Amino acid sequence: MKADAAVQRRLLDLAEVDAELSRVNHRRRTLPELAEITGAEQTVQAKRDALVAVETSLGDLDREVRRQETEIDQVRAREDRDRKLLADGNVGAKQLADLEHELATLQRRQSVLEDDLLELMERREAVDADTNHARVELDKAQSALTDAQGRRDSALADLDSTEAKRVGERELMVKQFPADLLALYERVRGQRGIGAGLLRGRRCGACRIEIDRTTMSKIQSAAADDVVTCDECGAILVRTSESGL
The missing domain is CATH 1.10.287.1490 (Helix Hairpins)
Known part of the structure; x- marks a missing residue:
C-alpha cells in the first residue's frame, strides 16, 4: 500500500485524537x-x-x-x-x-x-x-x-x-485520508487500540518495542510513500525526521 508521506504523517494527529478519546473513556469508567x-x-x-x-x-x-x-x-x-x-x-x-x-x-x-x-x-x-x-x-x-x-x-x-470536541475534530480529519489507508488504520486500532505510531530510532511509537536490525533495513530501503507497519503490533509506522533513517 502506498500513501503520500505527508498524509501518513497526519496519521499521528489522528492517533493523538484517538488516544485522547481513549483516555476520556478510561477516565469516565474510572x-x-x-x-x-x-x-x-x-x-x-x-x-x-x-x-x-x-x-x-x-x-x-x-x-x-x-x-x-x-x-x-x-x-x-x-x-x-x-x-x-x-x-x-x-x-x-x-x-x-x-x-x-x-x-x-x-x-x-x-x-x-x-x-x-x-x-x-x-x-x-x-x-x-x-x-x-x-x-x-x-x-x-x-x-x-x-x-x-x-x-x-x-x-x-x-x-x-x-x-x-475531539469527535468533531476526528470527523474532519478522517476525510483527509485515502480509504485504504484509513481502513488499515481503523482495523489495527480496533484490534490493538493504536492504529499508527511514530518510528523514532528503532522503536515503534505504538507498542514501544524495539525493531530488529533486519526489519529496520527493510524500512530504510522502503520508498517514502510506502506504508510500512510494525511486525509486533501491526500499527502503521510513520516516518519523520525523528526516525533516524
Whole structure:
C-alpha cells in the first residue's frame, strides 16, 4: 500500500485524537467519584437502617408508655370510685373491709405502675436522643453522597465536552485520508487500540518495542510513500525526521 508521506504523517494527529478519546473513556469508567459514590450509598443505607431501627424502638416504647398510662388511669379511676363509696357511708362492714383492702392494693399497684412508667420514660428519652443522633448521621451521609454525585456529574460534563470536541475534530480529519489507508488504520486500532505510531530510532511509537536490525533495513530501503507497519503490533509506522533513517 502506498500513501503520500505527508498524509501518513497526519496519521499521528489522528492517533493523538484517538488516544485522547481513549483516555476520556478510561477516565469516565474510572472516576474516583464512582467508587466514592458506591461507598457513600452503602453508608447512607447503613445509616438509614440504623435510623429505622431506633425509630422502631422509639415507636415500641411510645406504645408501651401509652399502655402504661392507660393502666395507671384505670387504677386511679377505680381508686376514685372506691373512695366515693367510702365517703357515702352506705356500705356494710364487710364491704368496707373489702374496699379498704382493694384501695391498699390499688395504691401498691399504682406505685409499681408509676415506677415502671418512669423507667420507660427514661428509656424513651435515651432512645429519642439516639434517634436524633441517627437522623443527624443520616443527613451527613446523604450530604456526602450528594456532594460526590455533584463532583461526578461535573467531571462527566467536562469529559463529555472534551469528547464532543475531539469527535468533531476526528470527523474532519478522517476525510483527509485515502480509504485504504484509513481502513488499515481503523482495523489495527480496533484490534490493538493504536492504529499508527511514530518510528523514532528503532522503536515503534505504538507498542514501544524495539525493531530488529533486519526489519529496520527493510524500512530504510522502503520508498517514502510506502506504508510500512510494525511486525509486533501491526500499527502503521510513520516516518519523520525523528526516525533516524
